[in-house]
Structures are given as C-alpha cells and as structure tokens.
Amino acid sequence: MFSYLSKKIAIPNNAKLKSASWSKEHGYVACGGEDGLLKVLKLEVQNDSKHKGLAAQTNLVMNQTLEGHSDDVQVIIWNEKFRKITSSDQNGLIIVWMLYKGAWYEEMINNRNKSSVKDMKVIFVDGQRICIVYEDGAAIVGSVDGNRIWGKELKYGSLTSVEWSPDGNTLLFGLLTGEICVFDSCGNYLNKMSTYCLNNIHGAVRIVSLDWYKGENNYGTRMLPSLAVCYDVGRCQLMINHEDPDPVLLNTGIQITCSCWNEDGSMLAVAGTQMSADRNINVVQFYNPFGNHLNTLLLPGKCLTACTWEGNGSLRLALAVDSFLYFANLRPYYKWAYSSTENTIIYNYSRPHTFEHSITFWNLKTNKTKIITVHHLIDICASEDYVCLICKPSDVSQGVILTMYTAIGVAIESKRVQFEPIQSMMTSNQIILINKSFIYAWQYFTPKQTLDLGFKFTSSTIRQRDGIERLYHIDTISLRTGSSSFVDDDISSSVFQTEVDWNIMNQPVSSDPISTLTISHSTRRLLIARESGLIQIYRLPDLYFEMKFSVGDNCPYRIYVNCNATCLGVIDESGIFRLHLIPDNSNSLLSSVKFQNIDNFIRKDVWDVKFEEDNPNIFAIMEKTRMYIFDGLQAEPAIHTSTYLYEFKNLEVQGVLLDELVKTVNIQPNEEFLLKTPIKKVRDFKQILEKDGLEKASEFINDNPHTKLRHLFIEACLEKQNLEMAELQFVHLQEYSGIQFIKRLRNIQSKLIRKAEILVYFKKHDEAETLLLNNDRSDLAVELRKRLGDWFRVAQLTKDTGILMKxxxxxxxxxxxxxxxxxxxxxxxxxxxxxxxxxxxxxxxxLYQLEDYKGIERIIEELPDCHDALYDFGLRFANLGMIKQAVHAFIKCNRRKEAIDVCLRLNEWRVAYELAKSIDSQDADHHHHQEQEKRIDNLLKQSVVCFIEQGRIIEAVELYKHAGRFLDAAELLYKEVQKIKQSSNRSPLYMKKMYVLIGLLMEQYYEQNKLQANVKPRNPACGEGVLMASSTLAGLLLTEQDHTIHNNNNGIINKESEILQNYNSIQYSNSNMNLIKTNVMNRLIDQPWRGAEAYHYIMLTIKQLYNGLFNYAFRTVQLLKDYGDILNPLIIYSLIALCAIYTRNYVACSKAFIKLENLTDISPTEQKEIKELTLDLFFRHQPINEQDTLESSEMDSMLESETKIPICVVTGQPITDYQFWMCPTCKHCAYENEITKLHNCPLCHFPVQ
Structure with a gap:
C-alpha cells in the first residue's frame, strides 16, 4: 500500500489539538484542543463532481464550534447508534452533544469534581452504555440517558485507558503502571492480562492505546488479532482476545502517542514520534493483523496527538498535529488482476457478515459478471487467457493452493505448493511466486496443450501435463555489490530439475531479501528486485540467469519495465519514482533525445505506473490523485483521478476505480467505474480533424504514423464519405477487409444505405438503425439486426413497425x-x-436438459415415421438408460439394428430377442434378422460364460432371466444349488430361497410358453375349434421342444460351449450325464416347487417343535419322506424320530430308527451311536402309540394314503375343508383362517390379497 497527505485544515488562533474522532457511519470529524476548543467538521463530495473516489472534490459543509469546555479537551468519543458526541476536558467536565436540525447542541453535563477523565468508551453492541475512567482510579458505567449503572474505586492505581470487548461482556482497564486488569460487564474482577511485549523492558511504561476492533462489518476471517495494546516505548501486542497466549509482538521503533484499527480491522495505524539526534519526526506506521509492516507515513510538525480513521472504505486517516488537522489518503494493495485477451477484470471483495472472499470476474465487453467464493485468499494474478487464485488451505499446514481459472470463472487445474508468496505474476504459460528468499515457477499446462497430446496419457505425458516446477534460492548465484553497470564475472547459469526438491526451503534466509518482481512479456524476461537496490534478470521459462545491476540504495517497492525491456521504472518505499536504463541492451529503441536527462528524472508520491505496450517511450504514472502521461520525460497535463491502471495500449490509458468497485457488493458494475484516457497526441489529432480538415490531419499522420491515428482518420473520412483517402489509409495498414469494404461501398448507389453501412462498420449499430427508421426503411433496419444476431431487437422492430413476416x-x-x-x-x-x-x-x-422426458416422448409421437430427429432422440434415451423410449424412437425411424444394439448394451436381452423375432418370414430382411438372432445368442452365451468363469452364477442367472431364457436360468440355478449342497453347509432358509427362485423362473417359463402358443396363425380358413386345439397342443409341444433343443444343441463346439459343458459335468459323470440330465430336467419342469417345499416343511417342523406344537410337527415331518432325493435321509428320519418321541408315538419312532440303522452312507461311529440310542430308548418304552386318538389317527391315515391330499403350507397339516385358499403363483393351498393372519404366501411369498 501507499499513503500520502492530501489536505490540511488549520485551527483558528493556533490552538493546539489534543484529541480527534471521526464518525464512521455519519462522516463527522470532532477535534478538541486547548482552552476548551471543540469543533465538529464535515467534508462532503460535491454533487456535481465529475470525479469519483479520492479524486472527487470535497467541500467543508460543516465547521461548528461547540462551547461548554474551558480547559483542554482530552477525550472525544462517538455513539454511532444514537449519533451523539461525548467530550471531556482536563478538569473532568463531561458533556454529551446531540444533533438537532443540522446543528450540535448540548444535551447533558456531568462533573465529578475530583479527578480528570483519562478515557471513555461506548459499548459497541447497542450503544446503551458508556464506561468512564478517571485518573484517581474510579470507573463508572452509565446508560445513554445519563443514569449511573455501577461505579467502582479500583485499588490497583491510576487508570489511563478502558476498552469494551466486542460482545460487551468484558472490560479492560489500563493502569498507569502498564498493567491491564480484566473485569466483567458488572464490575467483577476476573484477572490480569499478560503483557508479553514488555519482556526485557525496564523502567516506567505507559499504555497510550487500548483498541479492540469490534467487528463492525465483520469482514474476512475473525480469528485474527483484533485487540491492540500499545505502550509509549514503542512496543505493541496484537491479540485475538484478552486470553490469547500467543500474541503478535511489535517493536515499532517510535515513541507511540496513539493507535487505531481501520473500518474492517485489516490495518492498524500506529502514530508517534521517531526520535533522533538531529530532530524528531512525526511518523505513522501501518501494520496488518499479523504484524507485517505495510507502509510508513511522515508528517510535518512537532507534536502528533491523535489519529482516527474514516468509515467509508478506510481510505483516509485524520491526524491531529499541533494546530492542524491533516488528512492522509491511502492507496491499498487490492487483490485484483486483468486478463487482456478476454478483456476481464478479476477483483476481490469481502461481504459483510461472511467469512469468505468473493471473487468477481467482470467481462468488460459483455458487461457480465460471475462471482465465486474462496477461503483465505492471498493473491490474484492473470495472463492473457487465464487467472490464478492463490489461497491458503483450510487446514493448518503450510503452503498455498494455486487454482487456475478461465477468464469466465471456470476452474481447470490446481496445485498445492509448500511456498507462501509475498507477490505473484503470471505469463501465458507460467506462474512466478516470490518470497523474501526464494523464487518459485510453475510452468502450467493449458487445456489447449492437453488436446495436443492426443489423450495418450503415458508416464511422460502425465508428468508433462502436471507442468514443470522450479524452486530457486536467490543467493544460489554468487552476487557482488557494485555500481549500476553490468557485472559479468562470477556468474554461472542455474540448472533446475523438473521435480522440485522442497528441502531447499530449509536454507537460511537471504541477507539481501527479495522486495518485488516484474515480467517483460515481449522479451520473456523476469526481473527481481532486492532490498539493497540490486536488480537480477532471468530468462523465462527456464529461469536462466542473465545479468544484474543496481538502481541505488533505496529499497524498491514496485518495479515496471517497458515493452522492449530497455527501461526500468522503480518506485521505492517512500513513493519516489525513478527511471533506469537497463545496461548492455544493444537493441534499445528508446529515443536518445527524449531520455537525455533520465538520471535527473524524479517524481514523488507515485503509487502506480503503466508503460505503453507498443511504444517504449511512453508511460503513465499515478501521482496522488493525478495521472500524468509522459512521452519520454515530457509530461502531459495532469488528469484528476484515483484510478488503478490496467492497460496502456493504442495510445490510450485504461483504468478502473477499484475503491468504488469493491464497495458495490450487490450492484452490477458498469462503465462508470472505468476510465479511458487518450494521450495528448490523440487529442490533438482529433482537434485537427474537427477544425482543419482531412488534409491537415493527413499531414499530421505522416509526421506521427500510428495505427490508432490511422483508424481515427479512416473513421473521419468515411463519415464524410471520402472513400479515396480512407482506402489509402487501409492500404497503409494492410487491412484487406477494409479495402474490400471500400469496394462494397462504391457499389452502393444510395447515400442513405452507404451511410448506414459505414455506421455499422464502426459498430454504431443504434445510430444506423435510427437512420434507417427515420428514412422509412424499417425493412433494412430489421435486416441489419438480423445480421448482428440481435433477435430481440428484430422481434421488437417487427412488432413496432408492423412489417409482414412469413x-x-x-x-x-x-x-x-x-x-x-x-x-x-x-x-x-x-x-x-x-x-x-x-x-x-x-x-x-x-427438454432433455430440463429432464422433461415425457415432453420428448410427445415430440416423438408427433413426428412422422423416418424423421431425421428420431435417431437423435433414440440416442438420447439410450444414454439415459430409458430402453423402451429409445427402442420406440429407433423402430419409428426404421433403425432396427440400432434398437437391438441398444438393448444388448443395456442388457435388455428379452427385448432384443423380441425385436429379432418380430420380422415376418415373408419379409425381405428375414434372413438378416435371423443372423441378428444368432448374434444375440452368441453374445448372450459369451456373457454367461464370462460370469461363470468369474464365479458370478447369480449374475448369469439374472442375465438369462432378462433375456427371457427362463428354463436356462432355472437349470443354471439348479446346478448351482446342487454344487452348494455338496460343498457347503448352508442354512435351510438360504436353500429355500434358491429353490423358490427356481420355482418362480419355471412359472415365468410356463407363462412365456402360453403366450407363444396363443399367437394365432395368419391363415383365415382355420376354424375356432382348430385354433383352440392347436393352441393347447402347441403349449405342450413347446415345452418338449425347448427341452429337446436344450439337450441337443447342434451349434459349433467352441470355448463357450466347452465351459458350459464343464459346468454341467460338475454333478454327473460323462457317461451317464445325458440320461441323468434328462431325468433331472423332466422333474424340474414337472415339479418346479419340490425343492422349495422340502426346505419349507423342514423349517416349519423345527418352528413347530420350538413352539411346542408337537402334533403339528409330527404330521409336518411326515411330508419329508417324499423328499429323500433333496434332503439328507439322516436328517429326515432323525426329525421324524424326534417328533415321534415328543408325541409319544413310539411306533413311528421305531420305524424311523429302523430306517436310520439301515442307512449305508453314515460312518460306523454314527451307526454305533444310533444303535445305542435305540436300545436305550426302547428299553424304557414299548413301541406303541401312547397318545393315540381318533382325530390323530384320521390325520395320520390321510397322510399315509396314496391319494393326493392338499397340504396347508401354513401349518403343514392336511386340508379337510371344502373351501381353502390357493396361491396364484406357486399353486399351493392353505386354510383360509390361517392365511388371513399373514401378508404373503409362506412358500413363494406372493402377496396375499
């Protein structure tokens, strides 16, 4: 940042000022001094001022002297909430002033008559309370209406200062001894605050300022130091709160008299006197919350007593020195950049009550903005096409994140580096960061270069895409101090690796730190300035060291280089600007006449410089609130402005009013924030055109040839329709398009149309339209807007003029x-x-972007068949996975092959089969679609084999199911069940689920056969009876036909069939496989639910046993005798024996043990245990049925009879009622009173309705 004095107001009678305070919300400045002096001033910008910001002319609209004090007014504070002033003099008289009808009047008076007031502070939260501290140790808290709330006589000594915490819950009292006591808002003592900054300080110290930033606007991250404690010996400490154990410590080197935070807490002004043997100098030091020194402002006079900030953006500071009130202007270092190719300004501002930085991308061409938010922004830099935002990461780790954006605010790449910069710059392919000792360069990769790679992402191209990084310590090259001449000895080139060794950061800090940098884009040179005044030049992008030279002893603050890197502009820390010729540059294009006295060229209070991009002799500087344009060393008349310069091109300086722009939080920026100023040569040329005509202007161009002047001359010639002179200038410019435009104008006979074309050529479209409309040529006006693509205006013109349109x-x-x-x-x-x-x-x-797919379906229905758009709609639906809609669109545009391909890609095999089979045998493409069906079969088989090889049998079954191959799916699942039964001991529930799935697949297979059998033949001569008979017979034959085809596939034996054959042979030997397989599939087709029944009944038996339903369990377990091919006989007859024991039916138990003893597939140990158990059981019980009843006998006889009796799947008991419930899916029965207790079928889980 930079600061300078801008205004001085003298106090009458040379009265010395003792205090000053600036109202941040209302703009009033109150200052107090000797002999009861109290003045209220107000500066306002003139309403008719042509300038904005700091350059705007201000008038003193109020200068009121308030009478009431008789001694020195030492303390003045504002109550912003109630717009009141409270002042106190040396004798302890306190007066509250209020504003009434534009003037200040006395409202209340208070005089304790014991001691003088040392400090007063108003609580920020609501302005309802004020705390007053006296020299004798008294502290009083009162209300805004004058009532006393509490008072306390502190026994710690004399008080010097007081401060409220931002939330109003804590009070800090500064003592004469330098200590700080902490109290709560009710006056209760809490503790003493630690003062780390006074370590190693001996002797008396005095607190001169106790200022806690209240977060008035809550900008930025508030976990920053906001409590400033300053002592007269020049020591300060900045704390987050009064309990901060690690404050920022400052040694300002001056005798401090006052300090204060600015409006947003981003800057602390510390004012005082710098003592020296010769003389004392008034100084204001500016620091950020981290304690980094920003700037030093020197003031005239002897005694600086007070400083106070303006509230509107904190761009001005009022300072009370002797009998004068000085106003200092500040030019802050904004975080902003300019993208020249895209004509976009990127700037940062903080919204109130948020902790984020808002980055605005403002396109000056289209006047459109895009806002993004980031955290912990450090800097912004930009090149022709790209922008880089440098932010600190959210975690506590060191380093920064570099994020690349396009000029429209789209992030394209980011990189995290272990480097915290103090300044950054950017070229078209490289980002340069510097800190005090290191240079870091990232040669980034643009999206255009990524496309050039051809997407061949090898290890080398990936490394190339990440970019090349270089890290360099400034002291690596041996440097010698010398004069401004080039030193070429002891210099060696630097060699860098593509991968950065971050251990370089552990090297010691340079004794001559880096201060700033600049880049010459045309010559691709990097210039580094060091605090000693040494300039080092490197070649880009490899950072090859070329030369060094000195620009003096002062530390450079900013450096600038002209377009051909022959002249260097340097601004030092005090704002002095000098020019230096870069030595040993034989290609210099500088005018020797214009730069004869370059060593004597000095400008003061300069804070911005911009060299012309085409002419190395022209540059512009910002000096206070004036802009000077120099041609060589000759200055043009000053232009009053406070703009920040972003481009100097085509003899025109362009700047932006950042001070005003960052305040427009919710307002769209416009051209009012921009300044475009042509140089004097352009202004003189325009005057010649207006007064002397084209001939004199042509002579001026011949003496001062420039592209800008020639274009202005062409515009003037065409306005007067002097085509010959305009064509001559186009020839000089070698603009073929302009020559062609002149030829086209010569062919236009109408002067009206010719004039309109000229206006359009110079992009004066509105003027051309007005000209045509005023001459009743609305048709040409409409055509003009059509050519421009301004369809809104075309629609408006057709409506206003009533032109008939086709x-x-x-x-x-x-x-x-x-x-x-x-x-x-x-x-x-x-x-x-x-x-x-x-x-x-x-x-x-x-509609696709709005996800209105129903609307797209309606469009498809409205379109005629084979419309070109149908294919595009089909592709869109296919990409969304909406198979039905995609197939409909493809079929409607006669793209059956694409429809089948989409079905295969989305695993809709059944639909693919239906599409392949839907061709009539008499169709010419019937053979082609038979080939399609074979292709689908091969693809399906390949997919199934792939799943089987990976052990994903369930996925293979699912694939068969989606393809409508239910029998194949059931067979594959059945074989998987047999494999599971042999290899693992799965739970009955799991096995039941597998068998239920087999049953459901077989039911779908039956339904599929019925639907195919019900298709009527096309022969109309067939009678209805024949159709019914053929339909029934077809249903029976289709099952057998599918089964025969399944077992006798005549296809070519390939890898897929071999794998399927191997999988089929898991259960059976090769010799008997076909016969066994036929029997198994016949049973599977005839009785698909047997496996599910077996595991359902065994689970039901166990459940009934646990529930104590022993008779029910005994009858249910009898059903398991029919499932010996599915269940283990050992389990079956063990359960029968167990249930028989519980029902005391030892007859059935005896039979079960006989079966168990006759089992051959059990071990001898198990046979021995069974025999021992049999002997033990029947030694105690006779083989009789001890609980035989008539009802149980009837039930047992029904189960043992050969007649098929329906079994209730809920209870496992025979059904004796005439009315019972039957499941529509598995066709199993249940008692009506039992099934009503359930929601689903116990076997297949079909919902009970």
Whole structure:
C-alpha cells in the first residue's frame, strides 16, 4: 500500500489539538484542543463532481464550534447508534452533544469534581452504555440517558485507558503502571492480562492505546488479532482476545502517542514520534493483523496527538498535529488482476457478515459478471487467457493452493505448493511466486496443450501435463555489490530439475531479501528486485540467469519495465519514482533525445505506473490523485483521478476505480467505474480533424504514423464519405477487409444505405438503425439486426413497425431468441421459443436438459415415421438408460439394428430377442434378422460364460432371466444349488430361497410358453375349434421342444460351449450325464416347487417343535419322506424320530430308527451311536402309540394314503375343508383362517390379497 497527505485544515488562533474522532457511519470529524476548543467538521463530495473516489472534490459543509469546555479537551468519543458526541476536558467536565436540525447542541453535563477523565468508551453492541475512567482510579458505567449503572474505586492505581470487548461482556482497564486488569460487564474482577511485549523492558511504561476492533462489518476471517495494546516505548501486542497466549509482538521503533484499527480491522495505524539526534519526526506506521509492516507515513510538525480513521472504505486517516488537522489518503494493495485477451477484470471483495472472499470476474465487453467464493485468499494474478487464485488451505499446514481459472470463472487445474508468496505474476504459460528468499515457477499446462497430446496419457505425458516446477534460492548465484553497470564475472547459469526438491526451503534466509518482481512479456524476461537496490534478470521459462545491476540504495517497492525491456521504472518505499536504463541492451529503441536527462528524472508520491505496450517511450504514472502521461520525460497535463491502471495500449490509458468497485457488493458494475484516457497526441489529432480538415490531419499522420491515428482518420473520412483517402489509409495498414469494404461501398448507389453501412462498420449499430427508421426503411433496419444476431431487437422492430413476416422468417426470429437463451443455459425460456419456432431438435435438447422426458416422448409421437430427429432422440434415451423410449424412437425411424444394439448394451436381452423375432418370414430382411438372432445368442452365451468363469452364477442367472431364457436360468440355478449342497453347509432358509427362485423362473417359463402358443396363425380358413386345439397342443409341444433343443444343441463346439459343458459335468459323470440330465430336467419342469417345499416343511417342523406344537410337527415331518432325493435321509428320519418321541408315538419312532440303522452312507461311529440310542430308548418304552386318538389317527391315515391330499403350507397339516385358499403363483393351498393372519404366501411369498 501507499499513503500520502492530501489536505490540511488549520485551527483558528493556533490552538493546539489534543484529541480527534471521526464518525464512521455519519462522516463527522470532532477535534478538541486547548482552552476548551471543540469543533465538529464535515467534508462532503460535491454533487456535481465529475470525479469519483479520492479524486472527487470535497467541500467543508460543516465547521461548528461547540462551547461548554474551558480547559483542554482530552477525550472525544462517538455513539454511532444514537449519533451523539461525548467530550471531556482536563478538569473532568463531561458533556454529551446531540444533533438537532443540522446543528450540535448540548444535551447533558456531568462533573465529578475530583479527578480528570483519562478515557471513555461506548459499548459497541447497542450503544446503551458508556464506561468512564478517571485518573484517581474510579470507573463508572452509565446508560445513554445519563443514569449511573455501577461505579467502582479500583485499588490497583491510576487508570489511563478502558476498552469494551466486542460482545460487551468484558472490560479492560489500563493502569498507569502498564498493567491491564480484566473485569466483567458488572464490575467483577476476573484477572490480569499478560503483557508479553514488555519482556526485557525496564523502567516506567505507559499504555497510550487500548483498541479492540469490534467487528463492525465483520469482514474476512475473525480469528485474527483484533485487540491492540500499545505502550509509549514503542512496543505493541496484537491479540485475538484478552486470553490469547500467543500474541503478535511489535517493536515499532517510535515513541507511540496513539493507535487505531481501520473500518474492517485489516490495518492498524500506529502514530508517534521517531526520535533522533538531529530532530524528531512525526511518523505513522501501518501494520496488518499479523504484524507485517505495510507502509510508513511522515508528517510535518512537532507534536502528533491523535489519529482516527474514516468509515467509508478506510481510505483516509485524520491526524491531529499541533494546530492542524491533516488528512492522509491511502492507496491499498487490492487483490485484483486483468486478463487482456478476454478483456476481464478479476477483483476481490469481502461481504459483510461472511467469512469468505468473493471473487468477481467482470467481462468488460459483455458487461457480465460471475462471482465465486474462496477461503483465505492471498493473491490474484492473470495472463492473457487465464487467472490464478492463490489461497491458503483450510487446514493448518503450510503452503498455498494455486487454482487456475478461465477468464469466465471456470476452474481447470490446481496445485498445492509448500511456498507462501509475498507477490505473484503470471505469463501465458507460467506462474512466478516470490518470497523474501526464494523464487518459485510453475510452468502450467493449458487445456489447449492437453488436446495436443492426443489423450495418450503415458508416464511422460502425465508428468508433462502436471507442468514443470522450479524452486530457486536467490543467493544460489554468487552476487557482488557494485555500481549500476553490468557485472559479468562470477556468474554461472542455474540448472533446475523438473521435480522440485522442497528441502531447499530449509536454507537460511537471504541477507539481501527479495522486495518485488516484474515480467517483460515481449522479451520473456523476469526481473527481481532486492532490498539493497540490486536488480537480477532471468530468462523465462527456464529461469536462466542473465545479468544484474543496481538502481541505488533505496529499497524498491514496485518495479515496471517497458515493452522492449530497455527501461526500468522503480518506485521505492517512500513513493519516489525513478527511471533506469537497463545496461548492455544493444537493441534499445528508446529515443536518445527524449531520455537525455533520465538520471535527473524524479517524481514523488507515485503509487502506480503503466508503460505503453507498443511504444517504449511512453508511460503513465499515478501521482496522488493525478495521472500524468509522459512521452519520454515530457509530461502531459495532469488528469484528476484515483484510478488503478490496467492497460496502456493504442495510445490510450485504461483504468478502473477499484475503491468504488469493491464497495458495490450487490450492484452490477458498469462503465462508470472505468476510465479511458487518450494521450495528448490523440487529442490533438482529433482537434485537427474537427477544425482543419482531412488534409491537415493527413499531414499530421505522416509526421506521427500510428495505427490508432490511422483508424481515427479512416473513421473521419468515411463519415464524410471520402472513400479515396480512407482506402489509402487501409492500404497503409494492410487491412484487406477494409479495402474490400471500400469496394462494397462504391457499389452502393444510395447515400442513405452507404451511410448506414459505414455506421455499422464502426459498430454504431443504434445510430444506423435510427437512420434507417427515420428514412422509412424499417425493412433494412430489421435486416441489419438480423445480421448482428440481435433477435430481440428484430422481434421488437417487427412488432413496432408492423412489417409482414412469413412463417419461416417468424420461426427464424423465435429460434434466434431461443439460441440466445440456450447459450445462457436458460433452458426453460429457450424451450418456449424453440417450440414457437418449430425447431424440434433444439426444443427436445432443452427438454432433455430440463429432464422433461415425457415432453420428448410427445415430440416423438408427433413426428412422422423416418424423421431425421428420431435417431437423435433414440440416442438420447439410450444414454439415459430409458430402453423402451429409445427402442420406440429407433423402430419409428426404421433403425432396427440400432434398437437391438441398444438393448444388448443395456442388457435388455428379452427385448432384443423380441425385436429379432418380430420380422415376418415373408419379409425381405428375414434372413438378416435371423443372423441378428444368432448374434444375440452368441453374445448372450459369451456373457454367461464370462460370469461363470468369474464365479458370478447369480449374475448369469439374472442375465438369462432378462433375456427371457427362463428354463436356462432355472437349470443354471439348479446346478448351482446342487454344487452348494455338496460343498457347503448352508442354512435351510438360504436353500429355500434358491429353490423358490427356481420355482418362480419355471412359472415365468410356463407363462412365456402360453403366450407363444396363443399367437394365432395368419391363415383365415382355420376354424375356432382348430385354433383352440392347436393352441393347447402347441403349449405342450413347446415345452418338449425347448427341452429337446436344450439337450441337443447342434451349434459349433467352441470355448463357450466347452465351459458350459464343464459346468454341467460338475454333478454327473460323462457317461451317464445325458440320461441323468434328462431325468433331472423332466422333474424340474414337472415339479418346479419340490425343492422349495422340502426346505419349507423342514423349517416349519423345527418352528413347530420350538413352539411346542408337537402334533403339528409330527404330521409336518411326515411330508419329508417324499423328499429323500433333496434332503439328507439322516436328517429326515432323525426329525421324524424326534417328533415321534415328543408325541409319544413310539411306533413311528421305531420305524424311523429302523430306517436310520439301515442307512449305508453314515460312518460306523454314527451307526454305533444310533444303535445305542435305540436300545436305550426302547428299553424304557414299548413301541406303541401312547397318545393315540381318533382325530390323530384320521390325520395320520390321510397322510399315509396314496391319494393326493392338499397340504396347508401354513401349518403343514392336511386340508379337510371344502373351501381353502390357493396361491396364484406357486399353486399351493392353505386354510383360509390361517392365511388371513399373514401378508404373503409362506412358500413363494406372493402377496396375499
């Protein structure tokens, strides 16, 4: 940042000022001094001022002297909430002043008559309370209406200062001894605050300032130091709160008299006197919350007593020195950049009550903005096309994150580096960061270069895409101090590696730190300035060291280089600007005449410089609130402005009013914030054109040739329709398009149309339209707007002028407006206009972006068959996975192959089969579609084999199911069940689920056969009875036919069939496989639910046993005898024996043990245990049924009879009722009173209705 004095107000009668305070909300400045002096001043910007910001002319609209004090006014404070002033003099008289009808009047008076007031502070939260401390140790807290709330006589000594915490819950009292006591808001003592800054300080010290930033606007991250404690010996400490154990410690080197935070807490002004043997100097030091020194401001006079900030942006500081009130202007270092190719300004501002930085990308061409938010922003830099935001990471780790953006605010790449910069710059392919001792360069990779790689991401291209990094310590090269001449000895080139060794950061800090840098884009040179005044030049992008030279002893603050790197501009810390020729540059294009006295060229209070991009002799500087343009060393008349310069090109300086721009939080920026100033040569040329005519202007151009002047001359010639002179200038400029434009103008006979074309050529479209409309040529005005693509204006003109438009022309207008909204991604508005313009493709695209797929389906229905748009719609639906809609669109446009391909890609095999089979045998493409069906079979088989090889049998079954191959799916699942039964001991529940799935697949297989059998033949001569008979017979034959085809596949034996054959042979030997397989599949087809029944009944038996339903369990377990091929007989007869024991039916138990003893597939140990158990059991019980009843006998006889009796799947008991419930899926029965207690079928889990 930079600061300078801008205004001085003298106090009458040379009265010395003792205090000053600036109202941050209302703009009043109150100052107090000797003999009861109290003045209220107000500076306001003139309403008719042409300038903005600091350059605006201000008037003193109020200068009121308040009478009431008789001694020195030492303390003045503002109550911003109630717009009141409270002042106190040396004798302890306190007066409260209020504003009434534009003047200040006395409201209240208080005089304790015991001691003088040392400090007063108003609570920030609501302004309702004020704390007053006296020299004798008294502290009083009162209300805004004058009532006393509490008072306390502190026994710790004399008081010097007081401060409220931001929340109003804590009070800090400064003592004469330098200690600080902490009290709560009710006056209760808490503790003493630690003063770390006084370590190693001996002798008396005095607190001169106790200022706690209250977070008035809550900008930025508030976990920053905000409590400033300053002592007269020059020591300060900055704390987050009064309990901060690690404050920032400052040694200002001056005798401090006062300090204060600015409006947003980002800067602390510390004012005092710098003592020296010769004389004392008034100084203001500026620091950020981290204690980094920002700037030093020197003031005239003898005694600086007070300083106070302006509230509107903190750009001005009022200082009370002797009998004068000085105003200092500040030019802060904003975080901003300019992208020249995209003509975009990128700047940062902080929104109140947020902890984020808002980054605005403002395109000056389109006047459109995009805002993004980031955290912990450090800096912004930009090149022609790209922008880099440098931010600290959210965690506590060191380093920064570099994020690359396009000029429209789209992030494209980021990199984290272990480097914290103090300044950054950017070229078209490289980012340069510096700190005090190191240079870091990242040669980034642009998206265009990524495309050039051809997406061949090898290890080398990936490393190339990440970019090349270089890290360099400034002292690596041996440097010698010397004069400004080039030193070429002891210099060696630097060699860098593509991968950075971050251990370099552990090297010691340089004794001659880096201060700033600049880049010459045209010559690709990096210039580094060091605090000693040494300049080092490196070649980019490899950072090859070239030369060094000195620019004096002062520390450079900013350096600038002209377009051909022959002249260097340097601003030092005190704002003095000098020019230096870069030595040993034989290609210098500088005018020797214009830079004869370059060593004597000095400008003061300079804070910004910009060299012309085309002419190395021209540059512009910002000096206080004036801009000077220099041609060589000759200055043009000053221009009053406070703009920040972003471009100097084509003899025109362009700047932006950042001071005003960062305040417009919720306002769209416009051209009022920009300044475009041509140099004097351009202004003189325009005057010659206006007064002396084209001939004199032509002579001026011959003496001062420049592209800008020639274009101005061409414009003047064409306005007067002097085509010959305009064509001559186009020839000088070698602009072929301009020559062609002159030829086209010569062919236009109408002067009106010719003039309109000239206006359009110079982009004065509104003037051209007005000219045509005023001459009743609305048709040409409409054509003009069509050429420009301004379809909104075309629609408005056709409506206002009543021009008759054809339907195609009207549709073109609506589609043009739709294109605009489409480019802005406003899909809902674009869709409305495309609908009116009948552009179905773009209308469907908008519906696609809006996810209105029903709307796209309606468009498909409205389109005729084989319409070109149907194929595009099909592709869109396919990408969304909406198979039904995609197939419908493809079929409607006669793209059956694409429809089948989509089905295969989305695993909709059944639909693919249906599409392949839906061709009539008499169709010419029947053979082609038979080939399609074979291709689908091969693809399906390959997919199934792939799943089997990976052990994903369930996925293979699912694939068969989706393809409508239910029998194959059931067979594959059945074999997987047999494999599981042999290899693992799965739970009955798991096995039941597998068998239920087999049963459901077989039921779907039956339904599929019925549907195929019900297809009527095309022969109309067949009678209804024949059709019914053939349908029934077909249903029986289709099952057998599928089964035969399944076992006798005549296809070629390939890898897929071999793998399937191997999987089929898991359960059976090769010799008997076909016979066994046939029997198994016949049973699977005839009785698909047997396996599910077996595991259902065994689970039901165990459940009934645990529930104590022993009779039910005994009857249920009898059913397991029929499932010996599925269940282990050992388990079956063990359960029968167990249930028989519980029901005391030892007859059935005896039979079960006989079966168990006759089992051959059990071990001898198990046979021995069974025999021992049999002997032990029947030694105690006779083999009789001890609980035989008539009902149980009837039930047992029903189960043992050969007649098929329905079994209730809920209870496992025979059904004796005439009415019972039957499941529509598995066809199993249950008692009605039992099934009503359940929600699903116990076997297949079909919902009970």
């Amino acid at each position: 339907d195609l022309e009207q549709a073109e207008i609506w589609n043009g407006i739709g294109d605009y909204y489409r480019s802005q991604m406003l899909w809902d508005k674009a869709s409305d206009y495309y609908k009116q313009g009948n552009d179905l493709l773009k209308f469907a695209e908008c």
